[in-house]
Amino acid sequence: MADVEHTIGLLLGTEDDWPRAYEAMLRRIGAVTDDQGRTHVTRSVRVTIEPFNLRDSPRHDLVIDRLAYWYYHPREWLKKIALMDDVYLLNSPFTFQAMEKHAAYCAMMRLGLKVPETVLVPFKNPLDNSRYAYTSGRYNQPFDLEALAESVGYPMYMKPYDGGAWVGVSRIRDVGELHAAYDASGERLMHLQAAIEDYDVFARSLTIGPETMVMKFRPELPMHERYAVEHDFLTPAVGDEVVAISRVVNAFFRWEFNSCETLIRGTDVHPIDYANACPDVAVTSLHYYFPWAMSALLRWTVYCVVTGRKPRLDTDTSRYFAIADDPSLSYAEKLDGYRRLADDYFEIDRYQEFCAKHLGHVDDVVADWIGSEEFRLLLGSTVREMYPPHEHERFLGHFNGLIDAWLRDHG
Structure with a gap:
């Protein structure tokens, strides 16, 4: 029996490929000994969504959240277990509003990073709110969209302030495209952002x-x-x-x-x-880099629970x-x-020292599993779910070839 047992929760939406990979490799990590000589065993469970009492004690030490950026019920559960129970979360639910891009732009501009010139423009269409007409009639100032665009400079991008996956993003090269994109934006709040031309x-x-x-x-x-x-x-x-x-x-x-x-x-x-809030880690996107992502996720989550890292x-x-x-x-x-x-x-120094001392076998665990028949079955089922039948052979060859290249490079 291990001295300490830890539970990592996976709060998931539609994805199943990387969670299956993570679960399989976490099982292979085995017991980890800390600096005091205690042994730790870590297991993962998938989080279900159900009513919760605010005084309930969760069974999780850490939760990997891939859902609460759009699903509010589990977001409130994450806030509760962070505030009341010190459960470690990889992404803070309290800064999700900054995930809407706007606050992130503002903060990094304040730090002096080279964020392109950006302007927020009002909604094109009135909001479905009974108070909107009165408020806008009294306080909304008229503005010249073309003048705003000139201040940013062509070409530019019109992009949702809360966007993701490039949805609603338009490249704007002239006045005609400017008005077409703004008219199509409807009730979405949009940024105009200068393009970085001729980038390398x-x-x-x-x-x-x-x-x-x-x-x-x-x-x-x-x-x-x-x-x-x-x-x-x-x-x-x-x-x-x-x-x-x-x-x-x-x-x-x-x-x-x-x-x-x-x-x-x-x-x-x-x-x-x-x-x-939900970065792409699909095996069919990352392919060659997928094993690195799983190695890093295993190391960081095990480090956090074994060392008792507290949320800040x-x-x-x-x-x-x-x-x-x-x-x-x-x-x-x-x-x-x-x-x-x-x-x-x-905790860079502490993390690197801990990994060298206690998690040096993670890369070998990942490489062994990536080279296993279990992984190839996962990859095959993922391809068959994502692509039409007439493309299965093509994509199986494509992704298997990239994984084989990673195994050769890291053999």
């Missing part, structure tokens, strides 16, 4: 706890081809800045399972989207703003200061 690289970085994988992203391609298997596509300095921005965003908002999109032009790194619900924004508002500091010096705060939040 579109990077998407996935961060899980203190670990970050920066991937070359090709948004113009189908989803199964968007992540290019390409290494060293950024200079060391630019790559380090992309990693720093990703971790600073996450530490600032208490997000620990998040993705960040940046456009790199020359040596300038422009973050354009870095608030994602306060966000310490004043510490970041003190650096941001210091006129004597350069951009690079400010980013270094933010990175130190982020490293402190993620």
Whole structure:
């Protein structure tokens, strides 16, 4: 018998591929010994949604949430178990409003990051609210949409302030496209954001706890081809800045399972989207990078429960703003200061030491499972669920080939 047993809850929506992979590999991790010599065993359960008494004690030590960004009942349960029971959550439910992009833009602009010029415009169509006509008639100021667009500069993007998965995003090149996109926006609240033209690289970085994988992203391609298997596509300095921005965003908002999109032009790194409550970790999207994501998720969740890491619900924004508002500091010096705060939040040194001492076998566990028949069955069932029958053979060959490439590279 283990000295301590831990339960990790998986709060899920429609996805089933990575949860099955995570569950299978967590079972293979086995007992972990902490620095005091106690043995810990960690298991996972899928969270069900049901009425809950606010004084109920949960059985979970940590919850990986992939649902509450849109489903309010489990969101309120997450708030309760964080406030009352110290259950560890990878993404804070208290900063979900910042996941609507707008607050995230504002905060990172305050920190001096190179966020493109952005303007929020009112709803095109009246809201379905009996008070709207009176309020708008008395307080809404008329505005010149074309003048606003000129202040941002063409080309630009019109994008929902609370968007996700590129839904409702339009590229605007002229006045005609501006009015067409705004007319189509209806009751959605939209940003106008300057485009970064002639960029060299579109990077998407996935961060899980203190670990970050920066991937070359090709948004113009189908989803199964968007992540290019390409290494060293950024200079060391630019790559380090992309990693720093990703971790600073996450530490600032208490997000620990998040993705960040940046456009790199020359040596300038422009973050354009870095608030994602449900980052893409599907095997059919990440393919080659899927084993890394599972390794990082296993290490971070086991580390959190075994070390008894407590949630830090306060966000310490004043510490970041003190650096941001210091006129004597350069951009690079400010980013270094933010990175130190982020490293402190993620306990970088302690985490790396713990992993080296107690979780050194995780990569081997993942590699063994990725090379197993069980994984190939999971991949096959996922492909058959996602694609029409006449494409099964093609995509099975595509994804199996990419996984084989990862196994060769990490053998």
